[in-house]
Structure formats: C-alpha cells, structure tokens
Amino acid sequence: MIKSLIKKYLDECFLQGLEQGLWSDAAREVYAVEDPKFEGQGDYATNIAMVIAGKEKKATGKKMNPRQVAEQVVGLLEKNTTLFDKMEIAGPGFINFFIKESVWQSVIPAVCAAKDAFGRASEKNGKRVLVEFVSANPTGPLSVGHGRQAVLGDSIARLLEAVGYDVDREYYYNDAGRQMRVLGESTRARYLELLGLPFEFPEDGYQGDYIRDIAQSLVDTSGDGLKDEEDVTPFKEAAEKSIFKDIDGTLNRLDIRFDNYYNEHSLYENGLVDDVVASLREKGLVYEQDGAVWFKTTEFGHEKDRVIIKSSGEPTYRLPDIAYHREKFKRGYDWMVDIFGSDHIATVPDVMAGVTALGYDQSKVTVILHQFVTLMRDGQQVKMSTRKATFITVDELLDEVGTDVARFFFLMRKADSQLEFDLDLATKQSQENPVYYVQYGHARLAGIARTAGEKGADRGALDGASLSLLVEPEEQHILKAMAAYPTLVQEAALDLAPHKIVYHLQELAALFHSYYNKHRVIGDDKDLSRARLWLCESLRIVLHNGLILLGMSAPDTM
RNA sequence: GCGCCCGUAGCUCAGCUGGAUAGAGCAACGGACUUCUAAUCCGUAGGUCGCAGGUUCAAAUCCUGCCGGGCGUACCA
Numbered sequence: 043m044i045k046s047l048i049k050k051y052l053d054e055c056f057l058q059g060l061e062q063g064l065w066s067d068a069a070r071e072v073y074a075v076e077d078p079k080f081e082g083q084g085d086y087a088t089n090i091a092m093v094i095a096g097k098e099k100k101a102t103g104k105k106m107n108p109r110q111v112a113e114q115v116v117g118l119l120e121k122n123t124t125l126f127d128k129m130e131i132a133g134p135g136f137i138n139f140f141i142k143e144s145v146w147q148s149v150i151p152a153v154c155a156a157k158d159a160f161g162r163a164s165e166k167n168g169k170r171v172l173v174e175f176v177s178a179n180p181t182g183p184l185s186v187g188h189g190r191q192a193v194l195g196d197s198i199a200r201l202l203e204a205v206g207y208d209v210d211r212e213y214y215y216n217d218a219g220r221q222m223r224v225l226g227e228s229t230r231a232r233y234l235e236l237l238g239l240p241f242e243f244p245e246d247g248y249q250g251d252y253i254r255d256i257a258q259s260l261v262d263t264s265g266d267g268l269k270d271e272e273d274v275t276p277f278k279e280a281a282e283k284s285i286f287k288d289i290d291g292t293l294n295r296l297d298i299r300f301d302n303y304y305n306e307h308s309l310y311e312n313g314l315v316d317d318v319v320a321s322l323r324e325k326g327l328v329y330e331q332d333g334a335v336w337f338k339t340t341e342f343g344h345e346k347d348r349v350i351i352k353s354s355g356e357p358t359y360r361l362p363d364i365a366y367h368r369e370k371f372k373r374g375y376d377w378m379v380d381i382f383g384s385d386h387i388a389t390v391p392d393v394m395a396g397v398t399a400l401g402y403d404q405s406k407v408t409v410i411l412h413q414f415v416t417l418m419r420d421g422q423q424v425k426m427s428t429r430k431a432t433f434i435t436v437d438e439l440l441d442e443v444g445t446d447v448a449r450f451f452f453l454m455r456k457a458d459s460q461l462e463f464d465l466d467l468a469t470k471q472s473q474e475n476p477v478y479y480v481q482y483g484h485a486r487l488a489g490i491a492r493t494a495g496e497k498g499a500d501r502g503a504l505d506g507a508s509l510s511l512l513v514e515p516e517e518q519h520i521l522k523a524m525a526a527y528p529t530l531v532q533e534a535a536l537d538l539a540p541h542k543i544v545y546h547l548q549e550l551a552a553l554f555h556s557y558y559n560k561h562r563v564i565g566d567d568k569d570l571s572r573a574r575l576w577l578c579e580s581l582r583i584v585l586h587n588g589l590i591l592l593g594m595s596a597p598d599t600m
Numbered sequence: 601g602c603g604c605c606c607g608u609a610g611c612u613c614a615g616c617u618g619g620a621u622a623g624a625g626c627a628a629c630g631g632a633c634u635u636c637u638a639a640u641c642c643g644u645a646g647g648u649c650g651c652a653g654g655u656u657c658a659a660a661u662c663c664u665g666c667c668g669g670g671c672g673u674a675c676c677a
Contacts, residue, residue: 072617080621089619092657108657133620134657179677221677334675345602345673352675359677384671387604413605413670418612455613458605460670462612467626470639476625478639486637493636545614548624559632559641578636600639 043152044525047125048086048139049075055118056090064114065106068097084130084138085522090115091135108135146521147509153524153580154504161531161587166206172370173199175381176293176300177214180285181225182250184292185426186415187383189436190461193452193593194412194540195381196298200591201535201543207377211299214366216306217282224248226278230268232257233277237266256284292436296445297593309365315357318365318400319350327399342395363389364396371402379538381457384411410538412457419465443468446594450477453540453592476548481597483551484589487582488598490563494575499564501575511573516557520577523550524584531591540592547588554581 052075059065073090091112098106112131119129127140153160175195178188199209216222228248234241236257247253260268260280268276293299309315319335322328327338333353337360340347350361370378382390390411394404417424417434426433439448447468454476455461467475494500501507512521527546534542563574586596 074617074619076619078620079623083620087620092619096657136620216677219677332675336675349675354675356675358675363677384605386677387672388674389672389677391603411604411671459613460606464612464626467612475639479625482637482639486640490636497636541614545624552624555640556642558636559638562636564636600637 043149043528044125044141044145044522045075045077045086045529048088051119051123051125052088052090052115054122055115058118059114065094065098065111066101068101069094072097078136078138083132083136085141086139087132087136088115088139089136091131091137095135111135112137143513143518144510146518146525147512149521149525150507150509150576150580151504153583154576157583158587158590160583161528161591162204162206163528163532164206165532166202169207169376170210170374171202171207171377171379172210172212172373172375173202173379173381174212174214174370177382178289179216179219179221180282180289181221182248182285183252183288183435183437185433185435186417186439186463189296189439189448190412190415190452191381191383192293192296192298192436193449194410194457196296197449197453197540197592198379198381198410198535198538200593201531201538201540202379204531204591205535207535210301210375212302212304213300214304214306216362217278218307222278222282223274225253225281226274228253229256229260229277229281230271230274233260233268236261237269239266239269252285252288253281256281259284288437292440295440296436296449304366306362306366309362309369314365314369315362318361318368318396321400322396325399337392337396337399339392339395342391342398344391344395348392360389360392360396363393364400367393367397367407368400368402371397371406376406378407380407380409382409382411384413387411408538410457413460415452415461415463417463417465421466424465439463446481447475447477449593450480450544453544456539456541477594478600479555480547480551480585480589481595482600483554484582484585484596485598485600486558487554487578487585490578491575491582492598494564494571497564499568499571499575501572501579504576507572507576508569509573509576511570512577514557514561516553516560517574517577520550520553520557520581523553524581527584527588543588543592547585547592550581550585550588554585 052073056070056073060067069090073088073093075086075088078084078087091108094111095106095108098104109131112135116129116131116137119126125139125141125145127142129140130138132138156162173195175198176184176188176192178184184192196211199211202209224244224246225248227244231241231243231247232253236254260277271277319328322337327341328350329336329338334349335351336347337350338347348360349358350364351357367378390409394407397407398404417426424434436448442465443451451463451468452461468477491501512518523546527550530542530546534540561574563578564571589596
C-alpha cells in the first residue's frame with residue numbers, strides 16, 4: 043500500500059517534469075519502485091533517474107546526468123508528499139526513500155479497519171474470469187498430479203476473487219470415448235469375476251482396486267442380472283457415477299468446489315462441433331485428405347496441419363477443444379484461464395489457432411502448464427503408473443498429511459517448476475515443516491491476545507493506543523511486510539502465481555517469531571503493551587487472510 | 601530433429617517486466633526454555649547463479665549458441 047502510494051507520487055512528479063520540459067516522454071511507465079536489498083538504502087528506492095537519463099539518450103541523443111535528474115525528481119517529490127523522513131541519492135542515481143515511522147504505524151488502523159477485506163481489492167470488479175482446471179475424465183481417482191492442479195487452480199481462483207474478479211470454476215470432462223469404454227469393459231470383467239463366471243480383462247484395462255469395488259456394488263444391487271448384458275453402457279455408467287462421486291469427495295476434502303461441470307458430449311449434441319468445422323471450412327482452413335479432415339494450422343505458423351476428424355468419422359480431441367473454447371468466448375468472459383498438465387503442451391497451439399481462426403482474440407486466454415509432481419518417501423522417488431494403479435491418490439495423500447499441508451506443499455513452487463513432494467517433511471508434525479511454522483505464528487498471535495485478556499491487560503480501543511511507541515526495528519519490519527501484503531496479492535493474482543503468497547506468509551511468520559523471542563508484548567508498561575497488542579492483532583489478521591486465501595485454516599491454538 | 605519448461609548453497613527451491621554487496625527452508629555445527637505456546641529464536645559454515653559469447657552505465661535476470669534433465673512432438677485424450 044505504501045509502495046503503490048510512492049509510485050503514484052512518482053508518476054505525478056514525472057508528469058510535472060514533463061510539463062516543465064525537464065525530460066521527454068520516453069521513460070513513461072518504465073521506471074519502478076523497488077525494495078532495496080540492504081539496510082541504509084532506505085525503505086524503498088526508485089531507478090527513475092537512471093531510466094530517464096538512459097531513455098533520453100536513446101530517444102534524443104541528449105546526455106543527462108542521472109544524479110542531476112535524481113535531484114530534480116527529489117525536488118518535485120518534496121513539494122508533493124509528506125511520506126518521507128528523508129530522501130537520498132545514491133550510487134549511480136538511485137533515490138532511496140526513508141519512510142516516516144508514523145506512516146508505518148498507520149498500517150495498523152488500516153488493517154484493523156479492513157479486517158477480512160485487508161488485501162482484497164475491487165479494481166477488477168465486474169470483470170468475469172473463467173478458470174478451467176482438473177478436467178480429469180472419470181476413469182479413476184485423482185492422482186497427486188491432479189492434486190497439484192486442483193489446488194493450483196482453486197488458489198488462483200481465490201486470488202482472482204481477491205482482486206475483484208467474478209470467478210467461475212469449471213471442470214471439463216468427457217465421458218464418451220475409448221477411455222470410458224475400456225473403463226466399462228474393465229468393470230464388466232471384474233463383475234463377471236466376482237460372480238465366478240468366465241471373463242476377459244481388457245488388455246489395457248484399469249487395474250485399480252476401485253474397479254472391484256464398483257463391480258461389487260453392481261453385484262450388490264443387481265445380482266447376476268447383468269451377466270448376459272452385451273452393452274457395456276450400464277457398467278460404464280455405474281463406474282462413472284461412482285468415480286465422479288469419489289472425485290467430488292476428494293475435491294471437497296481439499297475445500298474445492300466447482301461452479302460448473304462442462305460435458306464435452308454436449309458440444310456434439312448441440313451441433314457445436316459440426317458448426318466449428320463448417321465455420322473453418324467457410325474460411326478455407328479445412329481440407330480433406332486420406333479420408334480425414336485436416337485443419338490448416340500451417341496458416342498459423344505451425345509446422346504441419348492437423349487432423350480434426352479421423353477417417354473413421356470420429357473427431358480428434360482438438361476439435362471439441364476448439365469448440366469448447368469458442369463457447370467460453372461466447373459466454374462473454376473477460377479472461378479465460380486454463381490450467382493443464384505440461385503433457386498437454388501440444389494441444390495448446392492448435393486450440394489457439396482454432397479460436398483465432400474463428401475470429402476471437404486468443405490473448406484473452408492464458409494457459410498455465412504446470413510441471414509434474416514427484417513424490418519422495420525415505421529419500422526415494424515413489425514410482426507411479428496410472429495403468430497399473432500404482433499411483434498415489436490425492437485421498438491417500440490427504441489421509442497422510444491433511445488438507446492444509448497438502449495445499450501448502452502443492453503451492454510452494456511456481457507452476458513452471460517440477461514439484462518434489464517430500465512426504466517425510468510433510469508428515470513431520472514439527473520443526474522443519476513450513477506449514478506449521480506459518481500456522482504456529484497465527485496460533486501464537488491468537489494466544490497472546492488470549493493471555494492478555496486473562497490478565498486483564500487487553501488492548502482496549504485502537505483510538506487510545508499509542509502506536510508511536512512501536513519504534514523497534516523488528517516492529518518496523520513487521521509493519522513494512524504487512525503493508526506489502528495487498529500489493530503482493532495483486533501481483534500474485536495477475537501473475538497467477540499463488541506461490542508468492544506462500545513465500546510472503548513465511549516471511550511474515552519469520553519476522554514475528556523473531557520479534558516474539560526478542561520482545562515481550564505484554565509487560566509492565568501499559569501503553570507499550572497496548573500498542574504491541576494492536577500490532578499483533580493486525581499481524582494476526584494479515585496471516586489469517588493469507589492462509590484463508592490459500593484455502594488453509596488459521597488455527598488459534600496448536 | 602523440432603516445440604515448451606527447468607538448470608542458483610550438500611538437498612528442495614525463491615529471486616528473472618535488468619539495478620547497488622546473490623536469498624530462504626532443510627541438512628551440518630555451536631548456543632537460548634522458572635518469563636505472552638521451544639511446532640520458536642540467535643549464531644557459524646556453505647555460491648565460477650550449467651558453459652561460452654553478446655547487448656547495457658548496470659545481467660542470475662534480456663539475446664545467440666552449446667551442454668544436461670523433464671514433457672510433448674498421433675487419424676490417443
């Protein structure tokens with residue numbers, strides 16, 4: 043919040059300097075307000091003088107001395123703002139800002155007034171965004187890979203909500219197709235097996251125990267009534283229903299709820315798939331060859347054209363994907379976020395070519411391709427195979443580590459990085475586990491307020507608190523980190539990067555634990571105690587908001 | 601071969617719209633509990649930011665090439 047204020051003042055000064063002819067327009071919006079790395083370089087710094095000098099040289103050939111420019115900027119800032127204790131020009135032309143203590147202290151009332159809303163913004167109010175994630179076909183329980191995607195997608199959705207977006211969470215699935223047929227056949231085989239009848243298990247069938255469970259429930263409800271059934275449909279449907287129920291249960295355990303389940307099948311039933319082909323054909327982007335229908339993706343710079351309808355008459359996955367994305371556009375979203383595993387990399391360019399060909403603006407779609415998860419146990423990688431059902435399911439993971447730990451670990455890394463999920467670390471109820479580190483910070487803060495209440499030393503009214511007593515360096519650091527939180531939420535939301543919140547929460551917790559060990563909150567000096575209690579309360583609010591934003595709990599005791 | 605991602609401390613990773621002396625956690629070592637929860641804190645040690653060029657006042661960050669790892673590269677999804 044302070045940082046964006048400085049940026050605002052800086053922008054004003056830039057424009058004033060522009061009017062006064064001090065510099066040209068070349069550097070507009072290129073400079074930045076940054077966090078200096080070292081003590082003594084102020085609370086914030088800006089590179090504006092160097093940027094102006096640099097751009098000026100490039101644009102007009104005019105040579106400017108960055109330090110002189112810095113002096114001009116400082117002169118303008120002095121007239122416009124009262125935020126600073128002092129400003130210093132340093133190094134090649136940095137301007138270092140030293141913020142007044144009273145400005146930091148004002149963070150407390152700001153946080154306490156906003157409470158749960160601290161860190162939330164309304165700038166995107168009314169904008170609609172669709173977040174598509176998980177989208178696993180109902181052929182089996184969610185694996186840890188899906189788990190990462192589920193948590194990532196949901197947290198991104200929460201972040202977008204926090205900056206004001208109206209968010210729809212959508213799950214796209216296909217219950218037709220070969221995969222599902224094999225699923226049905228696998229179920230039938232297990233069913234016959236349970237009845238003691240001869241059976242043939244499909245070569246590439248699903249071997250997980252969950253198939254046996256589904257078959258058993260069919261035996262329970264239908265006896266041997268299905269033993270001569272030629273059609274695989276009843277088996278398929280039973281399996282689908284049961285698996286979806288499980289998936290739903292798993293997602294619930296992760297505290298994830300979808301607004302909409304979109305069935306690929308409906309695209310066919312409503313003729314939307316055919317319609318896409320017709321539209322592309324009209325534009326001359328489709329041709330027939332070898333009995334198949336091809337989409338001229340080479341027109342969009344791709345290496346080769348792609349088949350969209352096989353010679354068998356069946357569409358490839360690309361076609362409904364394109365139709366689905368066109369529907370997203372038609373539904374009027376301002377932004378569409380797709381979250382896929384990195385194995386979907388090949389489909390993305392084709393779908394983008396498709397929507398572009400149909401006249402939509404592909405820049406409204408952002409695709410996050412997250413890398414894979416490897417599970418580590420006892421220092422060894424846990425090998426997983428979907429077919430052989432040796433994968434670890436999200437449910438098993440949750441049984442072992444719980445929702446908070448699972449969510450936190452899945453969010454610790456940026457999507458681009460492969461994620462190593464260390465079960466040994468995750469199951470540790472103590473010490474090194476970073477989840478407890480953050481939550482313990484919250485619990486401690488809540489505990490301080492409790493103890494104060496019991497001792498009859500509660501914090502009283504905020505109006506009466508002498509916040510100016512909060513002058514310790516540790517207190518300043520905490521105030522500064524709290525002030526940075528809203529900016530961070532914005533950044534994380536627009537970058538679709540929840541891991542930034544994770545890191546910030548760890549930093550907040552570290553600052554607090556350190557403070558806690560060095561200073562006593564409740565003491566003989568009543569005024570100081572009250573001020574510190576308010577500091578703690580506002581920090582508790584920030585930690586609470588951050589944990590909730592990530593879909594975790596903020597415990598009062600541990 | 602081609603496309604995308606990754607390569608930073610012993611391990612796992614932040615930092616990458618270029619900024620001033622490279623960060624965290626874990627592991628290692630040494631300390632701190634009669635005091636608001638020690639699931640904590642303090643300190644020590646640990647680095648050619650994969651390699652080589654280039655752009656720049658300034659490169660872990662941008663560009664090019666190479667090396668290593670992952671994922672794709674289907675008339676599978």
